[in-house]
Amino acid sequence: MINTLKTKEKRTEINYSSLCVRCGKERVFSKRWKEKVKTFTGFVEVTHVEMLCPDGECQMLVDGIMAGKKEKREQMEKIKSDRMKRVKRTA
Numbered sequence: 001m002i003n004t005l006k007t008k009e010k011r012t013e014i015n016y017s018s019l020c021v022r023c024g025k026e027r028v029f030s031k032r033w034k035e036k037v038k039t040f041t042g043f044v045e046v047t048h049v050e051m052l053c054p055d056g057e058c059q060m061l062v063d064g065i066m067a068g069k070k071e072k073r074e075q076m077e078k079i080k081s082d083r084m085k086r087v088k089r090t091a
């Protein structure tokens with residue numbers, strides 16, 4: 001149980017230092033902003049931190065990759081829901 005917790009902590013640390021997914025360079029701080037998020041109990045202030053690759057060109061490519069991934073995922077979800085509808089119709 002303790003071991004599992006330790007592994008989890010380590011993983012969070014790696015995410016926080018955030019290396020560039022493309023070139024593996026350590027990302028640099030870009031901006032920090034606060035946002036109020038509504039929860040069941042009220043508003044919670046969340047601090048967002050944006051980290052970018054020190055290589056501007058690389059970061060642009062990474063943004064492109066991310067956008068492409070998102071598009072692909074949305075497409076996949078659409079196909080999946082279409083398929084579900086079809087299944088419902090035949091059933």
Ligand SMILES: [Zn+2]
Nearest residue numbers: 020023053058
């Ligand atoms: Zn990079």
